[in-house]
Structures are given as C-alpha cells and as structure tokens.
Amino acid sequence: MKKSVLFVCLGNICRSPSAEAVFTAMVNQKGLSAFYDIDSAGTSGWHAGGPADRRMSKHASRRGYELTSISRKFDPQTDFDRFEYIIGMDDENIRTLRAMARNAEDRKKIHKMTDFRQELSYNEVPDPYYGGEEGFELVLYLLEDACAGLLEKTEASRKQ
Numbered sequence: 001m002k003k004s005v006l007f008v009c010l011g012n013i014c015r016s017p018s019a020e021a022v023f024t025a026m027v028n029q030k031g032l033s034a035f036y037d038i039d040s041a042g043t044s045g046w047h048a049g050g051p052a053d054r055r056m057s058k059h060a061s062r063r064g065y066e067l068t069s070i071s072r073k074f075d076p077q078t079d080f081d082r083f084e085y086i087i088g089m090d091d092e093n094i095r096t097l098r099a100m101a102r103n104a105e106d107r108k109k110i111h112k113m114t115d116f117r118q119e120l121s122y123n124e125v126p127d128p129y130y131g132g133e134e135g136f137e138l139v140l141y142l143l144e145d146a147c148a149g150l151l152e153k154t155e156a157s158r159k160q
C-alpha cells in the first residue's frame, strides 16, 4: 500500500513546503515515487492560494530543491483520512493538530518532524518567518536530517 505523508506548519509557505520538496527529492532519488503520496498544508489559511516564501525558495533552490507547492489550509475532515503520517514542524503545530483530531485514530497519526531526526539534536523546526537568513538554512539542515530518518521508517513499514 502507498505511504501517505502530509507535512504541516503554520503558514505552509516556509517549513512544510520545504519538507515536502526535500522528502519528495529523497523518494524520487531512490526510485520510490510510485509508493508515496506527499503533500503539505498550514494550520492557518493566511497564505492560502499563494506560492512559497521567496526567501525560503531562494535557500531551497541553492540546495537543489524547487518549491512548487501552493499554500493551503489543513482540512481535518479530509486530511486525517487521506494521510497516514501527519507531521508538524513545532510544538504549536502539534497542539493545533491535536485539537483538530476527531478521535484517537486521528491523534495517532500526528508526529513532530524532529521525532525522525538522526544527527541533529533540535526538538522543533523553528519558524524562520521573522528571522534572518540563517533561519532558512537551519530549516533545510533539520529537514534533510529528519526526512532521511522518516524515509527509513516509512520504508521499513512499507516492506513489512
């Protein structure tokens, strides 16, 4: 069965579209795209319909990731059913997602991105929106580390 992964942050213009691009690149590189359904969403709809943040896109593209996804708001009525893994970027995202969960089954699908970290010892992917350039670089570092860990986990369960 296909593995379905939804990355979630606040605005869906910085962290979660980057997570979507990094994870998609890893999946494609391993020739696994047929086995994955990958998307991203925001807990807010503030930027719905718009492209990724220009600063985030610039830093991502320097590392070879094109951010193409258009922002949308997380929809508890459809997204909890459609996705097996719902992955928030920080503790606030997790709290918001838990508050929207309809039942225990929904709640079990919610994870924090840094739960999958391998090398780096951060407990959140910090919001880069109001900070400087280094915040966008940190997001990409953390996402590359945690996406590698996530892919190991999803592949182990897909092959079971």
Ligand code: 4NP
Binding pocket: 009, 010, 011, 012, 013, 014, 015, 016, 046, 127, 128, 129
């Ligand atoms: P994101 O970053 O949650 O990683 O997409 C943000 C984007 C927009 C805002 C905050 C964080 N905002 O306040 O509009």
